[in-house]
Amino acid sequence: MLGNSYANQNCSAARALELVGERWSLLIIRDSLFRGITQFGSFQKSLGIATNILASRLEGFVANGLMEYQVSHELTDQRHYVPTAKAIALKHVIMALTEWGEEWVPDRKGPIYFAHRDCGTRISLAATCTKCGVLPSNLDIVTRPKKVSRTKLAG
Amino acid sequence: MLGNSYANQNCSAARALELVGERWSLLIIRDSLFRGITQFGSFQKSLGIATNILASRLEGFVANGLMEYQVSHELTDQRHYVPTAKAIALKHVIMALTEWGEEWVPDRKGPIYFAHRDCGTRISLAATCTKCGVLPSNLDIVTRPKKVSRTKLAG
Numbered sequence: 001m002l003g004n005s006y007a008n009q010n011c012s013a014a015r016a017l018e019l020v021g022e023r024w025s026l027l028i029i030r031d032s033l034f035r036g037i038t039q040f041g042s043f044q045k046s047l048g049i050a051t052n053i054l055a056s057r058l059e060g061f062v063a064n065g066l067m068e069y070q071v072s073h074e075l076t077d078q079r080h081y082v083p084t085a086k087a088i089a090l091k092h093v094i095m096a097l098t099e100w101g102e103e104w105v106p107d108r109k110g111p112i113y114f115a116h117r118d119c120g121t122r123i124s125l126a127a128t129c130t131k132c133g134v135l136p137s138n139l140d141i142v143t144r145p146k147k148v149s150r151t152k153l154a155g
Numbered sequence: 156m157l158g159n160s161y162a163n164q165n166c167s168a169a170r171a172l173e174l175v176g177e178r179w180s181l182l183i184i185r186d187s188l189f190r191g192i193t194q195f196g197s198f199q200k201s202l203g204i205a206t207n208i209l210a211s212r213l214e215g216f217v218a219n220g221l222m223e224y225q226v227s228h229e230l231t232d233q234r235h236y237v238p239t240a241k242a243i244a245l246k247h248v249i250m251a252l253t254e255w256g257e258e259w260v261p262d263r264k265g266p267i268y269f270a271h272r273d274c275g276t277r278i279s280l281a282a283t284c285t286k287c288g289v290l291p292s293n294l295d296i297v298t299r300p301k302k303v304s305r306t307k308l309a310g
Binding site for chain 2: 005006008009010011012013014015016017018019021022023026027030034035047048086088089090091092093094095096097098099100101102103104105108109110111112113114115116117118119120121123124125126127128129130131132134136138139140141142143144145146
């Protein structure tokens with residue numbers, strides 16, 4: 001998708017944005033995951049974007065393993081774009097964006113909430129500290145390097 | 156930022172992407188929130204992007220309340236871009252993207268993990284159902300309409 005544009009960024013968020021960071025990508029994924037849309041025409045109607053851009057995004061998703069083609073009727077070649085587990089795993093990204101938009105762009109709140117399918121209870125993202133048993137505030141969420149090299153430990 | 160490009164999308168995720176969905180935006184926010192970068196030159200060095208694009212993004216963040224200017228020395232006009240609470244609230248978005256990249260683009264994992272500042276314990280995002288006490292799988296996270304209109308209920 002974004003090719004090697006973020007190639008110098010040693011960062012998994014940048015890796016993610018290489019695949020889903022282009023314009024409209026995450027809204028196409030949203031339609032796929034939460035609105036059950038699978039057909040080109042339905043995506044186009046939902047999003048109102050140029051067909052060449054939509055085609056490019058969908059083909060990119062297929063090329064990168066986020067969607068798979070399924071053909072419902074061979075004669076009509078009715079093609080469906082079905083999300084893979086790789087795409088379905090983006091639900092937390094969509095949720096995080098939605099929750100932020102709900103809180104910080106409150107004049108134009110969206111019409112949905114996220115729910116547990118089994119019981120309908122509203123769910124939201126949280127990052128709990130399993131050691132302290134608390135929900136760290138955003139200020140208390142930090143990054144740490146994964147490893148300290150043995151050389152540094154020895155030195 | 157993206158202006159009214161997503162204006163027809165009645166969706167808080169689209170609202171969020173209007174402010175942080177342009178190329179490089181979320182990586183600038185990442186540098187601001189997790190690497191403590193505040194100065195134009197430091198962002199430029201970290202990201203390696205064109206100065207006009209970086210300037211446009213930073214000015215957009217200030218215009219949209221995501222960052223504030225602070226001047227450290229009036230004589231040298233050393234300008235700092237400091238994230239507001241609105242930007243700091245994007246940590247879940249950065250985390251969600253990073254966690255997805257870690258899992259699904261595993262050949263190029265990033266060098267950091269997210270931790271609770273107080274104790275250093277690794278933390279990750281989760282969406283718990285408070286009623287059922289379970290972590291719904293991604294397949295079991297769905298959207299529901301916020302309200303059923305009274306007319307429909309009456310009808």
